Amino acid sequence: MPVLEVRNLKKSYGPVTAVADISFSVEPGEVFTIIGPNGAGKTTTLEMIEGLVTPDGGQIEFGALNWARNSEQIKVTIGVQPQSSALFDLLTVEENLDLFATFYPKSRPTADVLDMISLTDQRNKYVKKLSGGQKQRLAIGLAMINDPELIFLDEPTTGLDPQARRNIWDIILKLKALGKTTILTTHYMEEAEKLSDRVCIVDQGKIVTLDTPAALIDRLTKEREVRLTLMDGESAAIETEKTALLQTAVVRTAREGDSLRLWTTQPEETLYELFGFTKDRGFRVEQISIREMSLEDVFIAFTGKEWRD
Numbered sequence: 001m002p003v004l005e006v007r008n009l010k011k012s013y014g015p016v017t018a019v020a021d022i023s024f025s026v027e028p029g030e031v032f033t034i035i036g037p038n039g040a041g042k043t044t045t046l047e048m049i050e051g052l053v054t055p056d057g058g059q060i061e062f063g064a065l066n067w068a069r070n071s072e073q074i075k076v077t078i079g080v081q082p083q084s085s086a087l088f089d090l091l092t093v094e095e096n097l098d099l100f101a102t103f104y105p106k107s108r109p110t111a112d113v114l115d116m117i118s119l120t121d122q123r124n125k126y127v128k129k130l131s132g133g134q135k136q137r138l139a140i141g142l143a144m145i146n147d148p149e150l151i152f153l154d155e156p157t158t159g160l161d162p163q164a165r166r167n168i169w170d171i172i173l174k175l176k177a178l179g180k181t182t183i184l185t186t187h188y189m190e191e192a193e194k195l196s197d198r199v200c201i202v203d204q205g206k207i208v209t210l211d212t213p214a215a216l217i218d219r220l221t222k223e224r225e226v227r228l229t230l231m232d233g234e235s236a237a238i239e240t241e242k243t244a245l246l247q248t249a250v251v252r253t254a255r256e257g258d259s260l261r262l263w264t265t266q267p268e269e270t271l272y273e274l275f276g277f278t279k280d281r282g283f284r285v286e287q288i289s290i291r292e293m294s295l296e297d298v299f300i301a302f303t304g305k306e307w308r309d
């Protein structure tokens with residue numbers, strides 16, 4: 001049984017449709033990631049699920065529980081990462097955790113949480129003295145203080161340096177090892193690819209696609225990007241591009257000066273034919289590369305938008 005199921009969620013703010021129609025379900029123990037461009041509706045979706053924003057329509061079910069009938073039970077089974085600005089600056093790390101623990105009937109021992117978020121050595125530090133990464137780790141610690149089964153992390157790594165981001169990934173992996181379920185939003189493709197069991201790409205308040213990172217990439221891996229640069233100038237590249245477009249395996253091309261990019265479903269055959277053509281014409285090829293598709297390519301293919309980091 002899914003730990004969370006949302007169906008046909010909708011939310012508008014005046015004339016702005018933040019969430020047009022979103023449905024998905026999350027299985028126990030999964031890291032489920034929502035990615036999408038700015039203003040796609042990710043935060044609004046999470047806020048509705050977390051009970052912070054009332055949907056205009058749709059259903060949200062946590063197993064057999066829903067907000068209308070079981071709000072107290074839901075609050076103890078979910079953990080929400082507060083904005084780092086909501087931390088108490090004049091309390092220490094440990095005091096923040098102890099304070100949040102008092103909000104719940106049951107909590108995880110503070111020492112345990114400090115260990116999970118690798119802040120044991122900093123437990124007596126005031127929040128205002130922490131680095132950005134440490135504050136984010138504390139915010140995640142607060143989300144797990146009630147030992148929830150389902151944890152919501154809204155862009156936990158935005159603005160952090162690569163090492164600080166990796167420290168957060170470690171926490172997410174530790175939660176997964178404990179069998180917890182995490183719902184994550186992120187701006188970082190690499191993160192979605194590394195951590196997620198399933199990724200849902202949202203654009204303009206709707207799900208564009210939802211699958212495992214491997215399956216999403218797989219859908220496009222039939223297509224490879226071949227790049228080649230010709231030593232005989234732009235006209236050679238134009239002629240080569242025209243010939244490439246005659247091949248059925250070549251899906252599309254792009255050219256800039258003497259550099260040519262083409263996307264093909266059969267890279268070997270395409271290269272074989274192209275080399276035949278360039279040899280016949282006496283064109284010399286300076287550089288050639290074949291690129292694997294990444295989750296970022298999937299995102300661009302599905303949303304038509306460049307990824308923002």
Ligand SMILES: Nc1ncnc2c1ncn2[C@@H]1O[C@H](COP(=O)(O)OP(=O)(O)OP(=O)(O)O)[C@@H](O)[C@H]1O
Nearest residue numbers: 013016017018036037038039040041042043044045
């Ligand atoms: N409280 C609000 N009042 C008015 N408009 C809002 C409100 N919250 C969100 N919106 C609008 O709804 C749309 C979706 O916003 P949302 O924050 O959910 O997107 P997002 O995918 O989380 O974006 P980001 O990646 O920038 O955080 C945006 O156009 C946003 O301006």
